[in-house]
Amino acid sequence: MDLNENDTWSAAQYSKFEKERNRPVMDLLEHIPATDVKNAVDIGCGPGNSTELLQAKYPDAVVSGIDSSADMVAAAKKRMPNNSFELADITQWRAEGTYDVIFANAALQWVPDHATLFPNLIGKLNNGGSLAVQMPDNFEEPTHRLMRAIASEDRWEGKLISASKRVAREGAEWYYENLRNKVNSLDIWRTIYFHPLQGGVKGIVEWLKGTGLRPYLNALDTAEQVLFIDRFEKELAKAYPVFDDGVVLLPYPRLFIVATR
Template sequence: MPWNPSAYLAFASERLRPALDLLAQVPLERAARVADLGCGAGNVTRLLVERFPSAELTGVDSSPEMLARAKSALPGVRFVEADIASWQPDAPLDLIFSNAALHWLPEHARLFPRLCAWLAPGGCLAVQMPGSFQMPSHTAAREAALDGPWRGCLKPGEEHAGVCELRDYHAWLRPLVRNLDLWETTYLHVLEGDDPVTEWFSSTLLVPYLEALRSEHRAGFLAAYRRRVKAAYPRQGDGRTLMPMRRIFIVAER
């Protein structure tokens, strides 16, 4: 089941806000070489182009559907179809930027020092990842995975294979960099529609679940998930749904 750019961008402004908050804390005045890891449809890559217009910018993503959208929107940027777990730059980078992508990768104790090693002197690693894996939106997926004839097909929990506590990133990165800024923010998204939480996560969290299921089981799994999140995130009096979303941020200067 491929990633769906249109579904992902249905909440474009809400998804973009953490990237803007991360970029605001990047201390670089200029950058010659920039990589956007997990660039998706290129909406965050555009921010990097605007911030560093003279940079040689590379966007990396494994989804051909997302990259097709990115290439159409930003023809002047080099986009590479690759697994960000194995991709490597061909020269040191001034900025490695990754918004809502690295949580899919395991072994962060090895990954983050490796990313820092790719930085040029004075370079910056800037990362934002969801930290909501114990919130109802995510526990509902793990529970639904065990609630039906599909239970043997799914491996709940892989969507946050590597994410650790901020103190862990401090322990791994502080000896390697001259400045390290770590923080977390919980955004309260005000969503409209009949089932906005399922709609939100159908293009992210639920993709690997749905991909692993046989087609005849997908509707049942979604119904089991929908039932749980509707109970956990009831509509407010004005018809809108409030969904908290915790995110963690890392800015490391080499």
């Protein structure tokens, strides 16, 4: 059972694009300054792909993970049977001690109230420890603008209002302003990845079914989901050209923050 029943994640769907989703994990790991890392936790660990790379970077550290989705925790345990994974919501999580690295890749955009969350997480760091965060910064990309525009159509009778409001992420300036006095160093950057996806705009839909489309699809019945995706594909086709090899290039901006105590 997921902690939030309306928010069921599928490890299998999410893992379809693991190579692409791992790239920012590696880019984030590369910028963590701490070298003597004894313990690390991956919050919103998903199916364990990011946890595995975190453990590979710090082979001698005790690395654990938490996630609020039972399907994700089960997949992570299967993948890394020697590590500890806990079914827990990040907002309710009571860490047992303090950490050298708290790692959150593609997770905190789903967690509200960053004004409370980020200082809390920084408070769980050892001196010299880092909070390393990556969040998609794609709210204004055509994919997400189109999702919101279709969701606002009358035909859904208000069912999709909350889905359009989900993202908790602030802008880079907000994180600088709110975190700079709480840490010794603060590294913020943004990268745009260009993911070549097979299958034309259907490839984009397949990608988004693992993440950003879920709140919309979860709120609809099966027939409505078909209708929503059909509308979405038609609009996507106007915004994303298909190359003659059938590939669509999906620009994907991501915001990175490494806050070190």
